[in-house]
Amino acid sequence: MELERIGWIMKGVGFLWVLIATCSGFSAVGWELVTGSIPEKIGSAHAHLATCSIIIVAIGLAMAYGANRFDIGKHETAAKTSAVLSPLGVMVHFIAEYIWGATGINLGPIAIIGMILFFIGIIFGIRVCLAGRSALREELGIE
DSSP: OOHHHHHHHHHHHHHHHHHHHHHHHHHHHHHHHHHSSOOHHHHHHHHHHHHHHHHHHHHHHHHHHHGGGSOOGGGHHHHHHHHHHHHHHHHHHHHHHHHHHHHOOOOHHHHHHHHHHHHHHHHHHHHHHHHHHHHHHHHHTOO
16 A cells, blocks of 8 residues: 555544544533533544544644655555554544543543544554654755
């Protein structure tokens, strides 16, 4: 799978998560209307999903843009890892924290595992983007 396709898939999944975050915002308003207040964990889950989704979109765009700058070679595994772990981690975190807020069942460790997966995926994505940046610098003759 080429890097440009991986970047566009990651960007598409990020936009899907942004759409889900928007629906989550509407459900938070529903909580407000029904109960008179938004549970703290539901608000936190919504905020984390929205911000992390935007980060996923940014990394996906950077991957797609820098794809034609260098031969993916050894960075293909890192790109695939980033495209899987980042969205998966965000969704695990969102679901765990939303259920925690809605039912009171403590799913904190699962939410933390989700954020760890997200950050590992983002680190791999940044690695791929920096490889594209260094290839661009070589192409332009900048040291």
